[in-house]
Amino acid sequence: MSSDDALRPFPSRSIETHAELxxxxxxxxxxxxxxxxxxxxxxxxxxxxxxxxxGGAREGVSHLLLSVDGELVGYAQLEDTDPVEAPAAELVVHPAHRGHGHGRALGSALMAASGKRLRVWAHGGHAAARHLAQVLGLTLFRELRQMRRPLAGLELPDPVLPEGVGVRPYQPGKDDAAWLAVNAAAFAHHPEQGSLTQRDLDDRKAQPWFDPAGFFLAERRGELVGFHWTKVHAAEGLGEVYVLGVRPGEQGGGLGKALTTIGLRHLAGLGLPTAMLYVDADNKAAVAVYERLGFGTYETDLMYRTET
Incomplete structure (x- = not known):
């Protein structure tokens, strides 16, 4: 959520909602x-x-385009796919058009479209976004931390895998169904990651950054038990612990730590200076693990929601 100040009349402002763009x-x-x-x-x-x-229409996803005199100056996306949680939204106003109430107009449109049952991300937690959340009557309920650590001179102990577990690179197509199943199980209580579909996976595989050599699968007797998917942000010189998951029942045996080490060594071997990852602030166990691995909080994304 990136927005502006108080609402002001704007006769030439219009908001159109589309199922697809x-x-x-x-x-x-x-x-x-x-x-x-x-x-x-x-x-x-x-x-x-x-x-x-x-890529066309997606079930439960709508796009709100805010224009002034025919020029696109604001955008919001509303996703109503979670069977339990309120619809989730993100919005942005062009930097040159802030201070005219466009963010509040988009926020009000999102409230109306969701029946006043809404969750909204404020990426980076900027002051203007926090103010808009207050204006809309939203309360803070989730903090997502971005953590970083240097990769130069990385010194980590050799990864120790649980007995009978081996690690190999992901094979596109062949491993899709098994990975989606383990991802869903590992993130069953995660509102975004756990709901990924084949289409979502295909979207990511089609991106320029995708590299199966950096997508590590852990197997025991041919059965997938965990994974570490890394990502390279080449322009920023960042390597990301993109998704790290362990199948329920396999936690506590050191697999997650071993997979983390394997991925970080891979990213360091590519010559990247810095590693990053995202973790929920209330996941204190994971935060502690990453802090022990040398990660520190870099910035925080905030999610606000209507009162439940």
């Missing part, structure tokens, strides 16, 4: 998002949100 609309939104990221130093829309701009 044309390629031209998607490119215009991506350009707006990129400009906001350059200005704010933080992506205003998540990777999942950006992927959902293209």
């Amino acid at each position: 044309t390629p031209e609309q998607a490119e215009a939104v991506l350009a707006l998002v990129a400009e906001a990221a350059r200005s704010d130093g933080q992506q205003p829309v998540s990777e999942q949100g950006r992927l959902q701009l293209r």
